[in-house]
Amino acid sequence: MTAAAARRRTRRTHPLVVLLRILVAMVLVAAVLLGVAVLLAPTPVVAATPVETTAEPLPEPAIDWPAEARSAGYGVVGIDGAPDTWDSTGSTEAHPMASVTKLVTVLIVLDAHPITGDDRGATITLDGDDVAAQYRALAENAPIAPVYDGLQLTQRDLIEWSLVDSAGNAIWSLANWAFGDIDGFLAAADDWAARHGLEHTDLEDPAGLEAGSVSSALDLTRIALMAVEDPVVLSTIQLESVRIPGIGIAPNTNRILGQHDVDGGKTGTLKVWGRNLFVTAVREVDGVERRIVGIVMGTIAAEETDAAMIQLLESVWPNFAARTILPEGTVVAEYRAPWGAATDAVTTGALDAHVFADDAPGWSATAEPIDAGSPPSAVGEVRLEVGDVAAPVRTTELLLAPDGWWRIANAPQVLGWYGDSTR
Template structure:
């Protein structure tokens, strides 16, 4: 065939056909590239979602409350850094504190005039007001520490005479010195009670000689917990006796001191009300020393008061014990991937704690994100909020990777993984 210009033009593809072929080629390349991008997109790591497990409830406290008291309470000093716990029974109203008021007075004074370590505190020169306080205490038939105008004593002297011998004039002198006069002290005591949430505690005098110096069993139990956490107060109420000039050694008024692991406390008696008693005891339970406090209010005879306190405290100790907070294989988190694959995170050991009844510390879990395809992986731990007790956490099975069909049908989401 003869090749001419006309035949060459007849055999050349139309430009639109060329463009269409190019477009189809580009689309095919794009589809292949897009498909490859979808199939090869890196699978993202999956974060854990915490799970609140169903756990076996711990037993509630079992307390043998004394029936001879109008009100009573116990408190447990916080375990392993946890919060203090307490409970009361009987009347929840405010009642005369009697000489337990002196404990409140000392706490108020120490907050304003703290003593560090074994220091005796400031030196105080007594005057005629202190002698008049002595005269009043004698008239009220209260225990006293003989004083004279010009006599010099230390702050800790007055605290010891007030809490060990329950000298009414000593605590009056302490409050008067710390705040300038008794009215200022009473205002400070009101402020102290309000700041600490003691709604039923009100002082009419520093010594508890007035029936208007009142508190409730709930307030006094919490005040007792504050007292044993103050090293000056605790060391003072633990003294078996105290030396008072002009008298010699006066014994601690707490008759239970040294019995039933009781190592401190404060007594109080008022004719119009009866007897109150605060004690604190320390006992080794499962190899760990634990401290508790007890409050008994409104008993009549001293023997009855002591028996009520012993009954109360001896029923508190059995509530301490080692408990399982989280059992082994407890699910604490879940991994749920966007493509539907799931696996759980479980404890690989039990989380144990020494607790008081059902007052167990809380716990938190920390878990790492995991990749698809991982199985039986250590991912974190659970740890008590207070203390160093922890247990490892692992996944229970493989977190399956997304299949091809899911990738293709969720292409926009998969492509977003490149930028996540």
């Protein structure tokens, strides 16, 4: 072997060295490619997280409750769709309803035999039982509508005579017709009270002549709210008078109808208990029409009852006002990116509503996901649960994108962004 051949042999690289060099090169190339992939990975969108927000407290109701009444009740309902609220003071127990029972009976009958629009309802032919009911009402010194065997009238006739003139025999005939007999009516009354959650309401007769036909001030307030929501009942209790054959024009027994914005109601008097009065009134407050219902139970003189109700109603109206439910700039959501960038979503306007005292409606906020690097922009809205009141929501500052060092330090997480389905 020549010296030159020997030198060429000694310079030949070992195969393992070659393999190692190849592996190092591949690792370097892979590292470069991985680094590029990490640096170029698409940044995921950042979802909003709701922020629990407590609105400023609103003033509690200030009601001038009638001191004269042994049991008094108050309620308010917004005909424009506001949530129902009610409150009561005095006795929480059940007491005789007297002729306010007739209002409950009419609601029960209409639940089973509804009337729509201006229709007069079913045609009813009276018989001897209806004549007997007339004499029973006379014996109880209750108002009556003269009837005879074979008289034909309508369902609405009996409703009007019962609620406007408070004719005791008219409501008995209505209940008897609607359910076949009084036992059937009483069973229906129990079912109706149970379905509506009226725990203190129980009827022993349709007219309220029995002291066992009872309810509480709070239950009657809720019943009154149902009454003003029924077009047939509301239009009937608003009548100033009704024509009754054999009597002529009978005025509404509600003595304060037309006063202090009172546009409907029902009276009730029972010797063993006293006087009850339900009324409903409508007034425009700050450009918004509001309807309220009031219940006073257990007064003695008619003048006392009327005065107590007027006092109650007049103390209610000042509680209505336009109030800010959610101020401008309220944080309703936040964006928190995995790399530490953050921004808030705030309301860009105040949410105002016309409410009764502290009966504020709830609200809900929507905020769309945003991209990294997004400048402040509109992302959704906040809306009251009642009415059509909303305000835009926008982010407060730029949501910074992750820098290169953070991407490299969190490479496994960043590489997972390639499979992010939110992109």
